[in-house]
Structures are given as C-alpha cells and as structure tokens.
Amino acid sequence: MKNLSENFYRLLHPKIVFLLTSVGKDGRINVMSCAWATPASEEPPKIIVCVSKEHYTTELILETGEFAINIPPKGMEKAIWICGSKSGRKTNKFKEAQLKIFKAEKISAPLVEGCIGFLECKVVSTIDAGECYAFLADVLNCKVEEKYFVKNLWKSDSVPMHLGGKKIVYF
Ligand SMILES: Cc1cc2nc3c(=O)[nH]c(=O)nc-3n(C[C@H](O)[C@H](O)[C@H](O)COP(=O)(O)O)c2cc1C
Numbered sequence: 001m002k003n004l005s006e007n008f009y010r011l012l013h014p015k016i017v018f019l020l021t022s023v024g025k026d027g028r029i030n031v032m033s034c035a036w037a038t039p040a041s042e043e044p045p046k047i048i049v050c051v052s053k054e055h056y057t058t059e060l061i062l063e064t065g066e067f068a069i070n071i072p073p074k075g076m077e078k079a080i081w082i083c084g085s086k087s088g089r090k091t092n093k094f095k096e097a098q099l100k101i102f103k104a105e106k107i108s109a110p111l112v113e114g115c116i117g118f119l120e121c122k123v124v125s126t127i128d129a130g131e132c133y134a135f136l137a138d139v140l141n142c143k144v145e146e147k148y149f150v151k152n153l154w155k156s157d158s159v160p161m162h163l164g165g166k167k168i169v170y171f
Contacts, residue, residue, distance in 0.1 A: 007164070009036075014161035014169055017080055018117075019070040020049065021101070022060040023109040029101070031093050031112065032057045033084030035162040036132070037069065045139035047121060050132040056088040058133055061123065066107040067137070071117035071159055073148065074170060080160065106140035116145035116158070 004011065013035070020034040034057075036050040049067065051058045061067050072080065079097035086093055094101060101110035106120045121137035148158045157170045 010164045013164050014171070016071060017160045017162045017168060019072060019079070019083055019099075019112050019115065020051070020057060021068045021070060021109045021112060022057045023064055023066055023107075024060040025063040027108075028060065029094070029110055030056050030060055030088035031070075031083050031097075031099065032088065033080045034069075040136060045142070046124070046136060047119065047139055048134050048136050049121075050129060050134045052132050061135060062126070062133075064108070065123035065137075066109045067121050067123075067135070068104055068107060068109045068111055069117075069119040069121065070112040070115035072112075072114070073116045073145075073158060074160065076114065077160065077168060080168065081166075104141070116148045118143045 015035040017033060017035050019031050021029065021031045023029050032055060034049065034051065038048050040046040040048045051061065079099055082097040083093050100113040102113055104111050104120045107122060111118050119139050120141040121139055123135045123137045125136040127134040127136065148155050160168045161171055163169055
C-alpha cells in the first residue's frame with residue numbers, strides 16, 4: 001500500500017463544491033469556492049465549514065459569524081475557478097465571475113443567483129484546526145431547487161464534486 005500522509009484528505013473526496021458567501025461588520029461581502037464542509041448535527045441542524053486562516057473569507061466570518069453555502073449547478077465551473085483562485089481582498093469576485101446576488105432570509109451575507117441549494121448559517125463555535133478554522137454553525141435556513149433535488153436526493157449529474165486540485169466531476 002502507498003503511504004499517503006501528505007494528501008490524506010483526498011481519500012475523503014469527492015466533495016460537493018459550493019460558493020461560500022460572507023459579510024464583514026461594515027457590510028463588505030465576499031465569495032469563495034469551498035469543498036470542506038460536513039453536516040455536524042441533524043437536531044439541532046449544524047454544519048462545519050473549514051476555511052484557511054489566510055483567506056479574506058475567514059476575516060469576514062470572524063467579524064460577523066455569518067456565512068451562506070450556495071450550491072451551484074452544472075455550468076458554473078468558470079465562476080468556481082475564479083472564486084477559488086483569487087482573493088476578495090484584491091478582486092471583486094462577484095463582478096469578475098458575473099455573479100448576481102440577492103438577500104438571504106436570516107443572515108446578512110448574500111446569496112448567489114443561479115445556485116440551486118442554499119444554507120444560511122451562523123457560527124456558534126470556532127475551532128483552531130491548524131491551517132484552517134473549522135466553523136461550527138447553526139443552519140438557520142435551508143432551501144433547494146426542487147427540480148434538482150427529488151425525494152431528498154440530488155438528481156444525478158446536477159452538482160459539481162471536487163476531486164481535489166483542478167478536478168471537478170459530476171456524479
Ligand atoms: C474547487 C475548490 C474548492 C476549494 N475548497 C476550499 C476549502 O474547502 N477551504 C479553503 O480554505 N479553501 C478552499 N479553496 C480555495 C479558496 O477558494 C481560494 O483560496 C480563494 O481564493 C480564497 O478566497 P478569499 O481570500 O477571497 O476568501 C477551494 C478552491 C477550489 C477551486
């Protein structure tokens with residue numbers, strides 16, 4: 001067997017890719033691509049999202065504790081790569097990736113038009129996980145486009161999955 005100490009986490013991929021939107025206390029907003037998330041509790045509904053301490057997104061989440069998970073459909077790969085390769089510190093990624101936003105119901109971080117699943121979240125605990133912070137958050141609101149999500153299942157070939165590196169697949 002091969003020893004995989006460096007890329008151990010790849011064994012846990014593929015993972016659904018989403019656009020993580022955030023807001024600072026003065027209203028600055030940002031969007032980044034993200035794959036490291038997991039449900040943490042069904043009742044009450046909680047998730048964990050892991051974000052590098054260096055990312056602008058982290059700076060904003062630490063200020064307000066608010067973020068949204070926006071799950072894109074097939075066809076938004078270009079936006080995924082833009083939002084996953086540039087920092088919102090230097091670039092308005094909404095503009096560059098041609099993403100329009102609309103108001104969330106329970107938080108002030110925005111939602112991304114065209115996405116097909118949304119989770120509005122509020123951080124309850126921040127765990128120092130090494131290079132990342134693991135944000136444990138309450139899910140305050142969750143919506144899905146029914147066309148793509150039938151009987152509690154994603155329809156096949158509808159949501160992007162990150163294999164790791166520059167590889168996205170559909171299942
Ligand atoms: C498909 C994909 C998935 C990613 N997943 C994560 C992730 O789970 N956590 C993370 O910290 N960065 C992840 N990234 C990297 C960030 O999106 C990237 O570094 C981004 O430029 C950070 O933006 P910001 O500085 O505006 O917050 C991912 C990138 C891509 C393309």
